[in-house]
Amino acid sequence: MRRLSRKVGVVGLGYVGPPVALAFGKLGALAVGFDIDVSRVEELPLYFDRTLEATEAELRSLDMNVSANADDLRAADFFIVTVPTPIDAANQPDMSTVFAASRTVGKALKKGDIVVYESTVYPGATEEDCVPILERESGLKCGVDIYVGYSPERINPGDLEHRLESINKVVSGQDARTLEIVADVYGEVVTAGIHKAPSIRVAEAAKVIENTQRDLNIALINELALVFRPLDIDTSDVLAAAGTKWNFLKFTPGLVGGHCIGVDPYYLTHRAEREGYHPQVFLAGRRVNDQMGAWVARECVNRPARASVPER
Numbered sequence: 386m387r388r389l390s391r392k393v394g395v396v397g398l399g400y401v402g403p404p405v406a407l408a409f410g411k412l413g414a415l416a417v418g419f420d421i422d423v424s425r426v427e428e429l430p431l432y433f434d435r436t437l438e439a440t441e442a443e444l445r446s447l448d449m450n451v452s453a454n455a456d457d458l459r460a461a462d463f464f465i466v467t468v469p470t471p472i473d474a475a476n477q478p479d480m481s482t483v484f485a486a487s488r489t490v491g492k493a494l495k496k497g498d499i500v501v502y503e504s505t506v507y508p509g510a511t512e513e514d515c516v517p518i519l520e521r522e523s524g525l526k527c528g529v530d531i532y533v534g535y536s537p538e539r540i541n542p543g544d545l546e547h548r549l550e551s552i553n554k555v556v557s558g559q560d561a562r563t564l565e566i567v568a569d570v571y572g573e574v575v576t577a578g579i580h581k582a583p584s585i586r587v588a589e590a591a592k593v594i595e596n597t598q599r600d601l602n603i604a605l606i607n608e609l610a611l612v613f614r615p616l617d618i619d620t621s622d623v624l625a626a627a628g629t630k631w632n633f634l635k636f637t638p639g640l641v642g643g644h645c646i647g648v649d650p651y652y653l654t655h656r657a658e659r660e661g662y663h664p665q666v667f668l669a670g671r672r673v674n675d676q677m678g679a680w681v682a683r684e685c686v687n688r689p690a691r692a693s694v695p696e697r
């Protein structure tokens with residue numbers, strides 16, 4: 386039964402896009418899921434999601450309209466952009482796909498349409514860098530004819546407990562009316578609750594600091610593990626002891642990878658440096674966490690050798 390009057394177009398069908406498209410599809414509110422990768426739009430109707438985020442049963446349960454033809458986006462009036470935001474070889478934000486997606490969406494926009502970015506970006510990216518593209522491509526004025534919002538994506542691929550519907554969703558809009566519409570639209574699919582951020586910049590910043598904080602905390606524990614090993618101290622014993630204090634934060638050593646945690650501190654740093662501030666802390670975790678893969682590999686190689694030394 387259709388509850389939403391909005392027709393949603395999801396732009397980018399990687400890890401993040403399909404669950405979003407499915408959620409709105411279940412409400413009968415999905416106009417189209419769009420991707421430039423033809424193989425992607427061919428396999429989803431065959432009930433196969435290479436990311437395993439959408440199950441075969443979920444894909445079979447509804448007729449999800451997917452397309453690689455940008456003209457099909459014109460059927461939507463509420464666009465959700467879920468394209469990748471990696472870093473380049475110099476660890477600088479690579480916003481080229483967000484800008485390309487903005488050009489595509491811009492061409493499909495009509496008066497009254499709303500564009501919400503879910504891709505992780507630095508604070509200010511939506512209004513400073515994406516809005517001019519939308520305006521140029523559409524010939525429409527943002528805040529008068531078209532409107533933007535930002536809602537960070539928090540899914541964790543492979544995590545069956547924390548799904549789009551069950552994660553509290555931060556939403557934002559460029560003005561009070563847009564914020565209410567964006568909150569209402571997401572409120573139809575997210576059962577965990579909606580947090581209305583006071584501005585788009587706040588919502589953008591919230592996403593990158595969540596992961597920067599996590600990166601730094603894990604890096605601290607990783608560095609402790611690096612130090613404790615030659616001291617013959619078991620890090621897990623130390624964490625168990627320290628964890629008995631009421632305000633000790635519980636993190637464990639490990640590898641940090643994926644699309645977000647290792648990338649987002651660079652987005653935050655980029656924006657700080659554009660303001661002339663050179664962060665002392667944001668990237669400190671990166672230096673430690675980036676070497677953990679090699680450290681774990683060395684440990685794996687050395688451990689059997691050590692174990693094979695006969696005890697005296």
Ligand SMILES: NC(=O)c1ccc[n+]([C@@H]2O[C@H](COP(=O)([O-])OP(=O)(O)OC[C@H]3O[C@@H](n4cnc5c(N)ncnc54)[C@H](O)[C@@H]3O)[C@@H](O)[C@H]2O)c1
Binds near residue numbers: 470503
């Ligand atoms: N994967 C995660 O765990 C995760 C979690 C939270 C947030 N995010 C953020 O969400 C965003 C998307 O991440 P993802 O993991 O889904 O990316 P992804 O690389 O898995 O998929 C992106 C999809 O976008 C498509 N695409 C690229 N350019 C396009 C364009 N111009 N128009 C339409 N489609 C285009 C690609 O073909 C691909 O299918 C990123 O900003 C990421 O940081 C990701």
